[in-house]
Amino acid sequence: MIDEYISFEQVPFGSESFADNPEPRCPCVLLLDTSGSMAGKPIRELNDGIQAFKQELMGDHLATKRVEVAIVTFGPVSIETNFQTVANFTPRTLHTTGDTPLGAAVATGIDLVTQRKQEYKEHGIAYYKPWIILITDGAPTDSWRQAAQQISEGEDKKSFAFFAIGIEGANFEVLRELSVREPLKLRGLMFREFFLWLSASMKMVSSKNPGSNISLPPPTGWSEL
């Protein structure tokens, strides 16, 4: 019997079958101050900013699949939306109410992140370091020392990255004690510019392959450095 002759130049070499893994997720929690002092123009600008955030992320095909947003408002503390991918995230118009239980809001945000990571692990979903972003215009009306402790522990263990953004009138002394990173001051009511920066940062993070380091765009345009 004659051996079958194989012309290796002709063989279809490679694979057309790839593993069907879920996209790695890039979780982001917004802790938004909706206390009485935010009434009027501030809350309108904040609402507009969140809409712009969604639209910007929707324009990036990787960010659309990978970024997950959760919103916690205070006060009182309420989980406005739990983690959702950008496509499913439909921000409702936020209204102002009540006082500023900032400490409880931070604790809620950290709980959400911890739960989400657990869900990722259970489903074999890879993920990026969660971001928790606090935006406030006032001073906490509840005990925030515990929250400061949780933030510092979380940052130490690299469990998340916490950013504090103060609007005019915010108590920056408290924010400084709360956040390991220097808090940033929003220039005027440039929420839109802030959220454009945040979406650009999220796009950068979510486009990175495992192993690559991230350098974020500088927070210029919206912060008073």
Add this chain to the structure above:
Amino acid sequence: MMWKTIGQSIAGTSHLQTGKACEDAVRYAIALQPDGGEVLVCCASDGAGSAKFAAEASLFLTGQIASLLCAEIRIGNELDEAALLEMFELVYDGFVEKANEVGEPLNEFSCTLLGCVVYAERAVFFQTGDGAIIRGDGSGGYVPVWWPQNGEYSNTTHFFIGDAAFSHVKMQCINEAVTEVGIFTDGLQMLALNYESLTVHQPFFTGMFKWLRKATTQDDTNILDKKLAAFLAGDLINSRTDDDKTLLLATRLMDE
């Protein structure tokens, strides 16, 4: 011809867009023991995107490790974990020297390391950082030697120069005849591994190993090696990953 090996490192589209060179590297060789026994030596590395000398680092690391391994095998030294550690120290010192020469911090030479030495009846594997090594399970399937070492987060990993004591380097000796191995860097991780079941995506490899097993001459293998490069540079892969990617496949099985 006992071992048939092909291996390619191809620049990702994100690197091509930014004008960056391929920062992955791959090296392989057959080293002959004093008694004539063939030993397969394979090594791959992925230079960190953040490191200034990523491309140089991965080339240097794979070149050094492969030639040191071959030298030891040729003089008949059995490679075990202790021998590997000594070798790593030598190469680490080489990196320190390089960093001093250019006056840059050592982490500008960050890169991962994946490799294996396969004897007739024994194999040694080593890895630091992400990417993965797979091997034939003896019954037609493939298993990962380890699950990829990302940190908790997708964008964190370990690097060779990360620890002078190499506490983050995994090493494993297996006392059995390993007949097929595959090595790939993290650019292919999500395509070749199933994360929910923590298993190798079998069809990704079976089709390619099928042809490599059928190869009977070095010419056949060379053709497959060229086809591997075309596959890694092709649209099918590029639509799924924009990162650099390395794939090495080696078999000593023959298929009729």
